[in-house]
Amino acid sequence: MRVKRAKKNKKNMGIYAQIFGFREPYQLLLDGNFIHVNQQMKMDPWTALPKVLQGQVKLFTTTCVLSELRSLGADFNATVQTAKKLERRRCGHETPVGASECLKSVIGTDNKHKYGVASQDHTLRVHLRTVPGTPLLYVMNSVLLLEPPSAETQRRIKEIESEKMLPKQFEEKVIKKLNPDAKVAPEPTRTFKKKAKGPNPLSVKKKKPAQNGGQKKPATEGGEKVGEKRKRSEDE
Ligand SMILES: [Zn+2]
Numbered sequence: 001m002r003v004k005r006a007k008k009n010k011k012n013m014g015i016y017a018q019i020f021g022f023r024e025p026y027q028l029l030l031d032g033n034f035i036h037v038n039q040q041m042k043m044d045p046w047t048a049l050p051k052v053l054q055g056q057v058k059l060f061t062t063t064c065v066l067s068e069l070r071s072l073g074a075d076f077n078a079t080v081q082t083a084k085k086l087e088r089r090r091c092g093h094e095t096p097v098g099a100s101e102c103l104k105s106v107i108g109t110d111n112k113h114k115y116g117v118a119s120q121d122h123t124l125r126v127h128l129r130t131v132p133g134t135p136l137l138y139v140m141n142s143v144l145l146l147e148p149p150s151a152e153t154q155r156r157i158k159e160i161e162s163e164k165m166l167p168k169q170f171e172e173k174v175i176k177k178l179n180p181d182a183k184v185a186p187e188p189t190r191t192f193k194k195k196a197k198g199p200n201p202l203s204v205k206k207k208k209p210a211q212n213g214g215q216k217k218p219a220t221e222g223g224e225k226v227g228e229k230r231k232r233s234e235d236e
Contacts, residue, residue, distance in 0.1 A: 009053060010054035010055075012148065013054060016135055019133065019156070020111075020132075022114050024056045026053055026055055027058050027116065028058070028059050028137070029060050029103055029106060029118070030060065031065055031103060032065050032083065034118045034119050034120050035079050045059055048144050052144050053137075058087065060089040062099075062103070064097050064099055065099040065102065066083050066084065067096035068098065091105065100121055100124045103119070107134060118138065119136070125147070129147075129151070130150070132150075134150075134153070135147070
């Protein structure tokens with residue numbers, strides 16, 4: 001079994017960990033076709049998957065997947081035996097449904113239990129790409145691959161990163177919740193007012209020379225000098 005893009009996979013799993021909260025051992029759901037391809041290639045998923053993901057794994061399947069494999073006849077007997085060695089993830093289907101439908105329901109719309117899915121079912125993988133933060137694996141040309149993060153996953157990553165970049169917006173929301181009156185003044189004005197209130201002692205000092213200047217002649221001369229400078233710059 002060949003491992004490709006090991007470095008890239010490690011980086012991508014790091015993103016799943018950092019952004020979506022994945023932790024080792026990574027939990028992976030395997031579907032029947034994936035287990036069957038492993039069987040045909042004499043590939044051991046307990047050895048191959050940790051190599052590809054560069055981390056420890058815990059492998060699951062569901063009763064529905066097992067039930068579907070059993071219905072496929074004698075050719076799948078060995079695959080059924082391998083599937084039975086996987087841990088069983090409860091799916092809640094009392095009457096078994098198709099493997100694809102079953103895995104979709106376990107992942108749901110947000111993959112809150114942090115599963116990766118290993119499947120040869122292209123349609124299922126296309127669907128799961130719409131669920132942000134769902135690592136997807138499959139075998140192509142005898143190579144086990146981790147799909148790059150889907151467009152929807154990347155969109156969510158950008159969203160989360162931009163939220164981190166703009167703490168002020170978040171803080172503003174909290175401030176508004178705590179103190180609804182704060183809505184009246186926009187943020188820049190508030191900052192300005194605070195600064196204006198702060199240097200009160202300085203403004204008092206400034207007023208004193210201004211009052212003195214009004215009474216004494218030298219200050220008036222200073223004012224004329226400024227006027228002269230302005231005239232010069234206008235001539236140039
Ligand atoms: Zn099920």
